[in-house]
Amino acid sequence: MTALTAPLTRVMQARFGPSAQVTDMTRLSGGASQETWGFGLEMRSAPTRRLILRRAPFQSAAKGEAIGLVKEAHIIGAAARTGTPVPEIIHVCSPEDDLGDAFIMAHVEGQTIARKILRDETFSRARSRLAFQCGEALAKIHAVDLDSLPPDLPISHGLDQVDRYEAIYRGFDMDRPVFELALAWLRQRAPQPLPATLVHGDFRNGNLMVNPEGLAAVLDWELAHHGDPREDLGWICVNSWRFGVREKRVGGFGTLEDLLAGYQAAGGQAGEAKDLMWFQALGSFKWGIMCLIMYQAFATKADPSIERAMIGRRASEAEIDLLNLIEGRPHA
Amino acid sequence: MHEAPSSEELLGAVIGFLTEVAAPHLSGQAAFHARVAANALALVEREMAHRQPADARARALYAALLSDTSSPLDALTKEVCARIRSGALAYDDPALLAALREVTSAQLTIDQPTYSGLKP
Structure with a gap:
């Protein structure tokens, strides 16, 4: 009770x-x-x-x-x-x-813990279909009629996120050359925004309920907004959610080709690979700054847990991922 | 000077206590945080071993990049940031990228040595 x-x-x-x-x-x-x-x-x-x-x-x-x-x-x-x-x-x-x-x-039965989804035998069939299913789900999310959504949802396309996270980074007064490099690269290469769609905003391992047949439900919509649909496609490719399975670009379980095949099969238009990579780099940059934000919560005693402190030390994982993307390394 | 046990030995003993004794006796969030605490101390162990050579190497790399052999590392790092921001150092400059890769890899050796992004 x-x-x-x-x-x-x-x-x-x-x-x-x-x-x-x-x-x-x-x-x-x-x-x-x-x-x-x-x-x-x-x-x-x-x-x-x-x-x-x-x-x-x-x-x-x-x-x-x-x-x-x-x-x-x-x-x-x-x-x-x-x-x-x-x-x-x-x-x-x-x-x-x-x-x-x-x-x-x-309640939807299934598993959200990435390490289990990526490694347990129970999910071997799910793993083989999950990237395609994620592509289908994203195309359906991006097909939602904007007029059917609550009014005054946030609007955010891409470059404004670069601005927002840069301002947070500047506020911390930390000198991180790779984040400076990422900012210069992101600004130079920003794609033209696509027409706005509903964007889930946090479509990644941890927010995907998976059962032995594959994707059972998309959860945690609290960062949903109007924006560029490629933001979701890039975010699920960020290496931090591959949990060590780097060669599987989509969440550590599938290939970009499978994701895009599912996306197109359900009516999505993903555009060029280089622009998806831009959104993936935006994602790694945001994750790096989020790590610093969580560290700040510790440093200012807003949340004194060791876990908050330790996440600050994950900013360097975003930095190596950004270098791999900017240099065009394999499996970036 | 007395260094028996050494800082490294003491850290190792605390890490062993947290993972082998404390965590199994705890449950839920407390057990989770005990393991995170052990990870934090393992990071401190790596930092004690690697920080000085990593900083010396970063200083040498940035000194070469900026043709400045006299400034300390924090001033050099600030200047590298300023030059990337102003465009004086281009984001595709091979010497810059090589230096940042080496500095970042050394940082990850401390922060998260098994991170997949480090693999070639």
Whole structure:
């Protein structure tokens, strides 16, 4: 029992009738600003279902680039309508539900931990299909009608992200020559933006629910925005999410050819390889700066954990990846 | 001077305690953080072994790049950044790229020696 059980039970009974009961509430993950809970929904007339509650305890909890959970739920709903594999949205909470900024979705069976997906025998069939399926899913995300999305989603194409992350880097007053090099390279070679689409914004291992048949659901839409669809295609190629399987450019499980074949089969237009590489380099640059941001959270005592501190030492992995990309090395 | 046990021996003992004794007795987040703590100390061990030669090599590389053999490493690093930013050093300059690759690889030898990006 938690303090959430009573308001959650009221919401479930309003939706599914007075026999609905909430059982086995378990905190699955999340930090101070956002929580994910799993629970059972028991009803007299139907088998027990596993559901997920995503909530930010306070209305002001959406911070940084995150869009807030109610918008996230509406975007997941819009992506479902173009055939994107996503969890079914069961209920989007309103203030009188007393659960904060929150929504309830179906639990999807599967695995998100990259090391298991990339190495366990259980996922060998999944691995052989996953890049193609990711391409299909991204084409469906990028086909979402922008008019069906919540108004005032962030708009961000590519070069403005270079500006934003450069400003953060400058604010840290650190001298990192490879980040300077990356900034010069990114500015010189920026592609013309494609017409804006919905962009997931964090499409990578960890946010992909995978079962033995492959991609089961795309999760964690809190960085969704309007932008250049190639941002998603580049981000899934960043070496930091390949977990040591560098020769498989897409998430350590597949090839770029398979990703693009799936993307095109589902109607996507990816454009030129060099421009995808630009977005991948933008991704590595952003990841490097994110590592420094997480270190700053430690340095300023906002989050004193050793883990935050140690992530700061991962900025150098982004630096070698940027050098490999800029020099055009194999498997960059 | 007394160095028995040495700093390296003490670090090794703490790392062993964290991974073999503490972590198995802990669960959830605490066990995870015990392993991260052991990783942090292993990084400190590598830093003690490699920082001085890495910095000496970085200073020599940047000194050659900037034709400045008198400035300390932090001033040279700042100047390399300024010249890349101004365009005085081009992002495709082979000597610059070679120097940055060597400095970054040495940093990764400390930070994350098994990182896949280091493989040729």
